[in-house]
Amino acid sequence: MPPAGPSSTDVAGDLVVTRDVVLPAAALRWRFSRAGGPGGQGVNTTDSRVELSVDLGEAPLRDADRDRLLARLAGRLHDGVLTVVAADDRSQRRNRRSARERLAALIRDALAPDPPDRRPTAPSRSARRRRLESKRRQGAVKALRRRPTGE
Template identity: 90%
Template sequence: MPTADHDVAGDLVVTRDVVLPAASLHWRFSRAGGPGGQGVNTTDSRVELSVDLHQAPLREVVRERLLDRLGPRLHDGVLTVVAADDRAQRRNRRAARDRLAALLRDALAPDPPSRRPTAPSRAARRRRLESKRRQGAVKALRRRPTGE
């Protein structure tokens, strides 16, 4: 769900049911390295977007799932994404919003179905052993003949 151009500072729509209000998003800007010519030393184009999951107005079930799934990425319950790909701060802001929404969306996604353990069929075992025999025969032909 890309963000509209005018909505760089509005509420962050993660899913239909989860929307983070703009007040719970914390922005930080700094100078980015990399390309940019003379403007690189004067513009604060690097963007950090943070959200405190403990303080964000979320349903408790959603909060617990996010904290559990994003645990290694959090610092004191705060999730931060950085965008410094572009020379323009506005495009970096949009990229940071999109990255944050995608991270949260992935964390809220349901678990994949668990794998049911299965055993190889009798035919599959037979094919595997036959393949091993053929490969062994090929390698046997490569050996130096025994001298009598």
């Protein structure tokens, strides 16, 4: 029996990215083709490779989310369309599920807030002292490895 509600792992239906961001099934475009790699006799007859695309410019998103996605994913977009490909599996259904998960993860990561700015710090006096002592010890060890001078 199928699960009660839609989730990001369904192969059809809306794509739940976050609690606030849900891409309707109508905004997702699927393309299928023959995948390379293992597959036995069926490899030449089944369209198991999956391409899942979403036009971020047309997707029903908040303006702030759309702007953030377009800016952060600019290197992956082609005319505002984000595409993911899945051809890892012999089954089209599993590749569809994988493509949905990858697309959701990409969008989720792009929507995540920036990490906090790094606060520059200086090493403490004791840390500097420990570092110099370690360098002196290492220098002494290496000095013992040298060939003795002929005096």
